[in-house]
Amino acid sequence: MGFVDFEGRRYERRDGESVLDALLRCGVEVSHSCKAGSCGACMMRATGGAVPEKAQAGLKDTWKARGYFLSCACTPDGDLAVATAEADTQTPARVVDLELVSGDVMRVRLRCEGEFDFRAGQYLTLRTAAGVARSYSIASLPEDGVVELHVRLLAGGRMSEWLRSEARAGDGVAVQGPAGDCFYLPGDVEQPLLLAGTGTGLAPLYGIVRDALRSGHRGPVRLFHGALRVEGLYLREELRRLAALHENFEYVAAVLAGEGPDVEVGEMDGVILRRIPDLKGWRGYVCGDPPLVQKLKKKLFLSGMAMRDIHADAFLPPAA
Amino acid sequence: MSTLFEQLGGAAAVEAAVDSFYRKVLVDDRVSHFFDGVDMDRQRDKQKAFLTMAFGGPHNYTGKDMRVGHAHLVARGLNDSHVDAIIELLGATLRELGVSEDLIGQVAAIAESTRNDVLGR
Ligand SMILES: Cc1cc2nc3c(=O)[nH]c(=O)nc-3n(C[C@H](O)[C@H](O)[C@H](O)COP(=O)(O)OP(=O)(O)OC[C@H]3O[C@@H](n4cnc5c(N)ncnc54)[C@H](O)[C@@H]3O)c2cc1C
Numbered sequence A: 001m002g003f004v005d006f007e008g009r010r011y012e013r014r015d016g017e018s019v020l021d022a023l024l025r026c027g028v029e030v031s032h033s034c035k036a037g038s039c040g041a042c043m044m045r046a047t048g049g050a051v052p053e054k055a056q057a058g059l060k061d062t063w064k065a066r067g068y069f070l071s072c073a074c075t076p077d078g079d080l081a082v083a084t085a086e087a088d089t090q091t092p093a094r095v096v097d098l099e100l101v102s103g104d105v106m107r108v109r110l111r112c113e114g115e116f117d118f119r120a121g122q123y124l125t126l127r128t129a130a131g132v133a134r135s136y137s138i139a140s141l142p143e144d145g146v147v148e149l150h151v152r153l154l155a156g157g158r159m160s161e162w163l164r165s166e167a168r169a170g171d172g173v174a175v176q177g178p179a180g181d182c183f184y185l186p187g188d189v190e191q192p193l194l195l196a197g198t199g200t201g202l203a204p205l206y207g208i209v210r211d212a213l214r215s216g217h218r219g220p221v222r223l224f225h226g227a228l229r230v231e232g233l234y235l236r237e238e239l240r241r242l243a244a245l246h247e248n249f250e251y252v253a254a255v256l257a258g259e260g261p262d263v264e265v266g267e268m269d270g271v272i273l274r275r276i277p278d279l280k281g282w283r284g285y286v287c288g289d290p291p292l293v294q295k296l297k298k299k300l301f302l303s304g305m306a307m308r309d310i311h312a313d314a315f316l317p318p319a320a
Numbered sequence B: 001m002s003t004l005f006e007q008l009g010g011a012a013a014v015e016a017a018v019d020s021f022y023r024k025v026l027v028d029d030r031v032s033h034f035f036d037g038v039d040m041d042r043q044r045d046k047q048k049a050f051l052t053m054a055f056g057g058p059h060n061y062t063g064k065d066m067r068v069g070h071a072h073l074v075a076r077g078l079n080d081s082h083v084d085a086i087i088e089l090l091g092a093t094l095r096e097l098g099v100s101e102d103l104i105g106q107v108a109a110i111a112e113s114t115r116n117d118v119l120g121r
């Protein structure tokens, strides 16, 4: 057992319990999402006591030095005094516009009102004024001047409902991060690239494709976007245009059911492997629905892609 | 006299072997079900740690770690036949990389020495 001091009060922390879980159990509101040390939503700052190294994994060095840590990943040996992560880890931003690009996908564009360095394909934590924090992948490039996100609107979802019913252009939000290693790596411009995702898994892939093409990537770049039905596909015109402009870029849309012009029907892995049976030497990016990401990673690996060449972001829902 | 680990090529040999070994494990019907649904990146790290140990390299596994680490698999039916399969796949991986039968035998012997701990006996 140990103690966590927070805003002038002392809370008991049970053995093996994270700082986040202890505070939540005691009824303290701390924003959080993944509870797995990846999204950054639960970041706090230590003002006394020792933070285990694991609780700072992946944070910027400058933040580590100031005592910031992820409270969901922090199970200290002794007592800890903590404070909320002040605004300096967050960048204020404003909603530029909101647009439904398919039945349930909303394109959200933000303008940051401060420094926010990112690579297309990484993810950030979006925070509303009411304190809801969720991870979203970045579909735009830094030089676009806006941060573009694609959000699948879930019925009853907290962020989804806010975006659907309340959010307006001009609203203030905050972004935090970015994190993740799903981004284009310059260096080997000849390496063939495979990008695959379903639903809003397209967001990071779209960013990575544009980053690669803009960086003068010369090897083949193949993007596979899947949806249940044709209505779930989006950005089709933009992607076709990109394919017309770049000889080495191919865009393949696939659906599980139904049919349409230029649309393959079938499971994503089958569609990919029919076209590219041997993936030795390829670099892969896989994003979206967690079970699909898991399955694709395995299929790509078994078809010859090296594990270190596979970059994946599973869009895990927040932990209960 | 160089160590087994050095003769095999050290960390580079582990890196060269790990993907191939892991692929074999994932498609072998005798053992693949033990690997369903696990995080692949973490699993690959574990495979690397295992190969490093089996190659005679530096490691800090204890018999107790082996027991604790495999107890959930033993509960799911892990037995001698599965250990046999893993040692066989390990040998096949090394053979593909052109390692001599003598060195393969030494690696198999190290893997064999963990059998009782892995099976919790
Ligand atoms: C690294 C990362 C990147 C992500 N990138 C994106 C992205 O680019 N675009 C995007 O749309 N989402 C992305 N997500 C998911 C996103 O963070 C939210 O989980 C999602 O938008 C739901 O938030 P919400 O507040 O609307 O719903 P919540 O209020 O969190 O959930 C409402 C209900 O829906 C359930 N639920 C949550 N997710 C799903 C799901 N996928 N399918 C079915 N039911 C679900 C919950 O269990 C809950 O019952 C990402 C997640 C991670 C971890």
Ligand code: FES
Binding pocket: A032, A033, A034, A035, A036, A037, A038, A039, A040, A041, A042, A043, A070, A071, A072, A073
């Ligand atoms: S990093 Fe702690 S909740 Fe996501």
